[in-house]
Amino acid sequence: MAKLRVHAFSISLDGYGAGPDQSVENPLGVGGEELHEWVVATRTFQKLYGQSAGTTGVDDDFAARGFENIGAWILGRNMFGPVRGAWPDDTWKGWWGDNPPYHSDVFVLTHHPRASIRMAGDTTFHFVTDGIHAALERAKASAKGRDVRLGGGAATIQQYLRAGLIDEMHVAIAPVLLGSGEHLFNGIDLTKLGYRCGEHVPSAAATHVVLVRT
Amino acid sequence: MAKLRVHAFSISLDGYGAGPDQSVENPLGVGGEELHEWVVATRTFQKLYGQSAGTTGVDDDFAARGFENIGAWILGRNMFGPVRGAWPDDTWKGWWGDNPPYHSDVFVLTHHPRASIRMAGDTTFHFVTDGIHAALERAKASAKGRDVRLGGGAATIQQYLRAGLIDEMHVAIAPVLLGSGEHLFNGIDLTKLGYRCGEHVPSAAATHVVLVRT
Numbered sequence: 285m286a287k288l289r290v291h292a293f294s295i296s297l298d299g300y301g302a303g304p305d306q307s308v309e310n311p312l313g314v315g316g317e318e319l320h321e322w323v324v325a326t327r328t329f330q331k332l333y334g335q336s337a338g339t340t341g342v343d344d345d346f347a348a349r350g351f352e353n354i355g356a357w358i359l360g361r362n363m364f365g366p367v368r369g370a371w372p373d374d375t376w377k378g379w380w381g382d383n384p385p386y387h388s389d390v391f392v393l394t395h396h397p398r399a400s401i402r403m404a405g406d407t408t409f410h411f412v413t414d415g416i417h418a419a420l421e422r423a424k425a426s427a428k429g430r431d432v433r434l435g436g437g438a439a440t441i442q443q444y445l446r447a448g449l450i451d452e453m454h455v456a457i458a459p460v461l462l463g464s465g466e467h468l469f470n471g472i473d474l475t476k477l478g479y480r481c482g483e484h485v486p487s488a489a490a491t492h493v494v495l496v497r498t
Numbered sequence: 499m500a501k502l503r504v505h506a507f508s509i510s511l512d513g514y515g516a517g518p519d520q521s522v523e524n525p526l527g528v529g530g531e532e533l534h535e536w537v538v539a540t541r542t543f544q545k546l547y548g549q550s551a552g553t554t555g556v557d558d559d560f561a562a563r564g565f566e567n568i569g570a571w572i573l574g575r576n577m578f579g580p581v582r583g584a585w586p587d588d589t590w591k592g593w594w595g596d597n598p599p600y601h602s603d604v605f606v607l608t609h610h611p612r613a614s615i616r617m618a619g620d621t622t623f624h625f626v627t628d629g630i631h632a633a634l635e636r637a638k639a640s641a642k643g644r645d646v647r648l649g650g651g652a653a654t655i656q657q658y659l660r661a662g663l664i665d666e667m668h669v670a671i672a673p674v675l676l677g678s679g680e681h682l683f684n685g686i687d688l689t690k691l692g693y694r695c696g697e698h699v700p701s702a703a704a705t706h707v708v709l710v711r712t
Binding site: 297298299315455457459460461462463464469470472473474475476477479480481484486487488491493495 | 511512513529669671673674675676677678683684686687688689690691693694695698700701702705707709
């Protein structure tokens with residue numbers, strides 16, 4: 285059975301998946317970039333952007349796992365971009381330039397229809413207006429037996445958690461405080477939803493945990 | 499200047515400092531004991547209860563730091579015991595038997611007056627009915643220049659955090675999910691209160707962080 289997987293979702297010590305005041309200048313909210321220092325340093329991440337440097341070890345292993353056997357992606361609209369409401373035009377094509385690091389179909393959840401966009405490197409953004417179940421169905425069909433990776437942000441992950449649709453979730457707890465922003469787990473009873481901590485691997489840069497269904 | 503310090507306060511991956519449904523049978527709430535496995539295993543903890551076994555290393559170092567230069571303690575009432583409302587009698591003398599591991603004055607926050615109780619091993623429980631500032635003042639006077647340790651639970655720590663009175667706070671993030679219970683940081687903007695992560699030392703059993711004032 286194809287799985288829905290979350291990988292490399294970073295949260296602060298106080299539980300925030302992004303800082304406050306997300307904008308074009310601060311796609312991850314104020315202070316949010318610090319959450320991702322562990323992954324940006326890795327060879328896997330650097331390679332996505334054509335660089336040959338980068339660390340290996342625990343952090344890189346976790347970063348790399350996030351790309352294994354993935355056949356399609358789902359993103360929340362706020363992870364795709366800062367545009368809110370109806371799409372004014374087709375200018376915004378994601379944060380990632382002409383050749384985004386997905387190389388598959390990417391299903392973007394939105395309330396506002398928009399034509400699919402084909403990018404370089406085999407990434408195509410599709411805009412799904414009929415909800416999280418429909419997005420998952422389309423992503424699974426596109427993945428042809430491989431798994432689907434759910435990117436974020438926090439609100440999107442919460443929706444899929446509450447619906448019991450996430451099979452495996454790697455969270456990296458970064459050694460920073462954000463104080464406010466988008467909390468990942470607030471109001472979600474993970475135990476009641478059937479999750480437990482299946483793996484716990486700390487590194488100097490982050491604590492990696494994998495939540496799995498019991 | 500004498501400090502107010504929190505040590506070895508364990509929280510779950512989803513941020514809970516105790517599980518739901520605290521009772522005599524479950525002083526830490528349902529599932530709460532798992533939070534403390536890292537510390538119970540240490541030599542420092544075992545020694546408190548007269549045992550000579552126990553682990554050494556990162557976890558034990560953090561456990562031991564919590565007893566260095568401490569001259570008095572403050573506890574919330576729920577950490578002292580499960581009795582709620584007015585004290586029916588003097589039967590309840592804490593969770594820790596005749597010789598509690600404090601060996602100093604311990605100031606218990608409560609709305610209900612009660613005479614001090616002198617225990618074996620130089621521990622005396624005092625019941626403070628006039629608030630967190632008064633308790634801190636009395637604890638500092640008793641500590642005679644040494645620091646004061648604030649034990650918990652979560653609600654008591656939140657009160658002292660919001661009042662800006664905690665100087666240093668060691669939190670251990672345990673690799674468990676609790677799903678519900680007493681959340682430590684919900685609704686508290688630690689960044690705005692001036693805290694940052696001053697130390698981050700992961701072990702196989704827990705991620706240790708020390709929050710300090712910037």
